[in-house]
Amino acid sequence: MTILVTGGAGFIGGNFVLDWISGQQETLVNLDALTYAGNLETLRSLEGNPQHIFIKGDIGDRELLGALLDTHRPRAVINFAAESHVDRSIHGPGDFIQTNVVGTFNLLESVRGYWQSLPDTEKAAFRFLHVSTDEVYGTLATDAPAFTETHAYEPNSPYSASKAASDHLVRAWHHTYGLPVLTTNCSNNYGPYHFPEKLIPLVILNALAGKPLPIYGDGQQIRDWLFVKDHCSAIRRVLEAGTPGETYNVGGWNEKANLDVVKTICALLDEMKPRQDGKPYTEQITFVTDRPGHDRRYAIDARKLERELGWKPAETFESGIRKTVAWYLENSEWTDNVTSGAYRSWLEKHYG
Incomplete structure (x- = not known):
């Protein structure tokens, strides 16, 4: 048995690949375009492991996708591949439309053709799991109830709009063609191997380097924080037992203001690696x-x-953030390898 994972060298996808291979016997085919946030350093421990087959390629490449599906005959496809950073989407929305909308369309069409060719028993067992975000739902007032799966889509950034579009495509391919899809919408992930453009790894690395810790506005933007390994376990569970056509929200039950997150990281660094x-x-x-x-x-x-x-x-957030800070302190080689000159130029552009 085989599964195909797209975007498996990114943050969430990479953690999923590592967790899957550590606990499953199935072969995993990993398709990733290795854009700036795709990093094979994350998967270094899998070098030479026959259970992990890495292919560099884009989900928009229909010819490549067709060949991979025909060759490896996966029982499931899990789609992590996406452009995912709001700031980047504001400065360059075209890449987000191309990957998250057009790329998802091409992936769905390739998978649909493969699925329709399967024998009836394999066709019934097949699943396409699409990994999405809570940002498609828009924003909440401070005292409003949390997002449920029936909340209206109200995306507010080019990134969230592109992910909302991809969710709608996945839903439509189920209702129109019968493709057995599953969709998960997660809250903010954090943990090991997180590319340091996002808040938590950015703060950790800037703090250790003696640089400013940039916080937008008043720092009172609230997010629900989900440890990435918990997210991986949720995806495995949805793949195993989720009902085709259904959406499942994945959260950590950890609402925190950005300023409080930064202060928590500072306190842990004061303890674990004082200035x-x-x-x-x-x-x-x-x-x-x-x-x-x-x-x-x-x-x-x-x-x-x-x-x-x-x-x-x-x-909990307290246990997860402690593990995260400890990981970054213990894995400076990984962070050194991903923070290239291009990354430093991006920091200057966005945070001055």
Whole structure:
């Protein structure tokens, strides 16, 4: 048996690949275009492992997808491949439309052709799992109920709009063609191997380098934080037992303001790797001009996933963030390899 994972050298996809191979016997075919956030360093421990087959390629390449599907005959496809950073989408939305919308369309069409060719028993067992985000739902007032699976889509950034479009395509391919799809919408992930453009790894690395810790606006934007390994376990559970055509929200039940997240990281670094001058890392906090159209609050109601499939997160934010800070302290070689000159230029552009 085989599964095909797209975007399996990115942050969430890479963690999923590592977790899958550590606990499953199935072969995993990993398709990734290796854009800036795709990093084979994450998968270095799998070098020479016959259970992991890596292919460099794009989900928009129909010829390549057809060959992979025909050769490896996967029982499931899990789609992590996406452009995913809001700031980048504001400055260059075209890449997001190309990957998240056009790429998802091409992937769906390739998978549909393959699925329709399968024998009846294999066709019935096949699954296409699409990994999406809570940002498709828009923003919440401070006292509003958390997002459920029936919440209206109201995306506010080019990134979230492109992901909303991809979700709608996946839904349509199920209702029109019968493709057995599953969709997961997750809250903010954090953990090992996170590309340091995102808040938590950016703060950790800037703090250790003695640089400012940039916080948008007043820092009171609220997010629900999900440890990436919990997200991986949720995806495995949805793949195993989810009902085709259904959507499952995946959250950590950890709503935190961005400023509180940064202060928590600073306190952990004060404990685990104190500054040489003895001063607290919070002295490096710097408030910067807010992001255009910045959503104020996201929150996920993950009760459907717990009620129907018995899943809930294993980590609290306190346990997960401690593991995350410790990982970055212990894996400086990985961070050195991903923070290239191009990445430093991007930081200058976005945070000055």
